[in-house]
Amino acid sequence: MELTFILFQVVVALLAIATYFIHRRVTFFKSRGIPHDTPHLLKGNMDGLGRTRTIxxxxxxxxxxxxxxKVPFVGFYFFQKPAAFILDLELAKHILIKDFSNFSDKGLFYNEKDDPxxxxxxxxxGPQWRTLRNKLSSTFTSGKMKFMFPTVVSVADEFMTVMHEKVQQKPVLEIRDLVSRFTVDVIGTCAFGLQCNSLRDEKAEFLQFGKRALVDRRHGSLLTGLMMSYPKLARKMGLIKTATHIQEFYRRIVTxxxxxxEKEGIRRNDFMDMLIDMKNRNEVTLDNGEVVKGLTMDEVLAQAFVFFIAGFETSSSTMGYALYxxxxxxHIQDKVRAEIEExxxxYNNELTYESTRDLKYLNLVINETLRLYTIVPMLDRMANKPYVVPGHPKFVIEAGQSIIIPSSAIHHDPDIYPDPYAFRPERFxxxxxxxRPAVAWLPFGDGPRNxxxxxFGQMQARIGLTYLIKNFKFSTCPQTPDPLVYDPRSTALSVPEGIHLKIQKV
Structure with missing residues (x-):
């Protein structure tokens, strides 16, 4: 009986401590006089996410x-995590570029031990990001892109063969699915050196797991919210974010x-080769005295995974929405096609790395697509030290506080982009x-952590769109969605029913 009473007291005490701690979190901005919306106790200001509203x-x-x-930032509760929601672009510029040393971290969940x-x-x-960024920077130089260019073109050639076959069979096609197969095959080839065959096999493993990686979750909303709200605590608890089947697939493929x-001595001069070289590299001392070691196998796995997911989804979405x-x-399509032909x-009817630089109007179309359909809706940062907003002494970003720069919303601000929902490439x-302000266009972020x-993403999209527009004319049809309706379960801008367009050979 006495033990039961003691346990009861312990439980009550723990609940009281937890309640006090949560209360402090959800009254963070109220106690500081920062404008904010009253948060839900668990969901914060994220009500409807995954059910009725996209992020x-x-x-x-x-x-x-x-x-x-007229304030530089307002308070936003990302679940239970209080974040400074940036409204002033000059402050955004300070965070991303001018005062980057204080905002180099993101404060997101990761768990290298249990969820590598x-x-x-x-x-x-911290140092982990800085060291890895230094290691990987040489992988994405313009020289390396030029080297990978023929590989992407070879996949585009196969893409055109498949497209001609499909258009001959059926004039109305779901274009988002087709361009995603193209980008899966490109990334599969460049990152893993594998022939994914997604263009001809809609059930190809890489395609299916690429799509599932953006939707499938290991846990429900409660534990997911805990990982997002308390990333350090979640890491100490050994929580894992990545769904088991996603982990197992990519670990198997990479290993x-x-x-x-390594066994056969095969080299393809692709992204995987570069990661293997970094894995087998001896210690190197940089000019600043920092000692850089080779990548571990887990680091190779993580970088290959994010390269695949980021390159597959962002480029395919951009291409799909551009064609839409x-x-x-x-009239814009005709102008792009005329430029491509010219x-x-x-260049003797050959698409080369140098020739893509002359596709200036196509680049305007891609930039406008990235503005109108911003795949990643916000940039995350975290303050390392207290930061008094220049010109606003009452607005202080506390040490350890999260920061949200709402890139997608900035791209749709009528004061920055008049008539923001109209598609007008000439904006760029x-x-x-x-x-426009320097940080008014943020599809890739800005500053040292862009x-x-x-x-690579821009190169892939340019090649794919060039081939498609050169060979086919795209038009709307009764099956074309208008307006587009997005899937609230997806972290990216995904249209569940797809984008159907009428396609004719040019």
């Missing part, structure tokens, strides 16, 4: 509510690929771009 819509609604409030696939460059913080290449807009705006004629001419693979 993009949640961020957009919050931004629209406060964008004219989560410890990739996108999630890591088999590395083992086979070109189908809705035939450039190819200049040098003249118009010069009239997307390391942006060159």
């Amino acid at each position: 993009h819509q949640i961020v957009q609604d919050f931004y629209d509510k406060y964008r004219n409030s 696939i989560s410890a990739h460059l996108f999630n890591l913080d 088999e690929t590395v083992t086979y290449r 807009e070109l189908a809705r705006h035939p 450039v190819l004629e200049k 001419t040098p003249e118009e771009s010069a009239n 997307c390391i693979g942006l060159r």
Whole structure:
């Protein structure tokens, strides 16, 4: 009886401590006089996520509510994690570029011990991130992209063969699925050196697991929210974010690929070769005195995984939405096609790495697509030390506090981009771009922690779109969705029913 009473007291005490701690978290901004919405005890300001609203819509609604409030940031509760939701672009510039040394971390969940696939460059913080970024930077130079260019073109050639066959059989096709197969085969070839055969096999493993990696979760909303709200605690508890079948698939593929290449002495001069070289590299002392060791096998796994997921989804989405807009705006499509024909004629009808630089209007189309359909809706950062916002002494970002820069919402701000939901590539001419703040376009982030693979993503999208527009005309049909409806379960902008377009040979 006495033991039961003691246990009861312990439980009550723990509940009291937990309640007090949670209360402090959810009153963080109220106690500091920062404008905010009253949060739900568990969901914070994320109500509807995964059920009725995408993360993009949640961020957009919050931004629209406060964008004219004349303050540099407002309070936002990412589940139970209080975050400074940035409204002022000058402050965003300080965080991303000018004062980056104080905002180099993200404060996201990763667990290199129990969930090694989560410890990739996108999630890591501190010396781990800095060291890995230094190791990988040489992998994504323009020289390396030029070297990979013929590989991507060879996949595009196969893509065109498949497209001609499909268009001959059926004039209306679901374009998002087709371009995702193209990017899966490109990434599979460049990152793993494998012939994924996604273009001809809709049940190909790489394609299926690529799609599932963005939707499947290991835990329900409660534990997922815990990992996002308390990443350090979740790491100490040994929690794992990645679904088991996702982990097992990519670990098997990476391990088999590395083992086979090392045993047989095979080199393909692709991304996997570069990772293997870094794994087998001896210690190197940099000019600043930092000693850089080779990658571990777990680090190879994590980087290969994030390269595949990021390269597959972002590029395929961008291509799909670009074709959707070109189908809705035939005069823009005709202008892009005319430019492609002119450039190819200049280069003896051959698409080369150098020729893509002359596709200036196509690049405007891609930039506008990335603005209108921003795949990653926000940039995460965390303050290492207290930061008083320049010109706003009452607004202080506390040490360890999370920061959200709502990139997608900024891209739809009518004060920055008039008529923001209209598709107008001319917004990105040098003249118009010069009239906007420096950080008004953030599909790849900005500053030292921008997307390391942006060159590869842009190259892949340029090649795919060039081949498609050169060979086919795209137009809307009764099956074409208008407006687009997005899947609230997906972390990316995904249309559950797909994008059906009428396609004709040129």
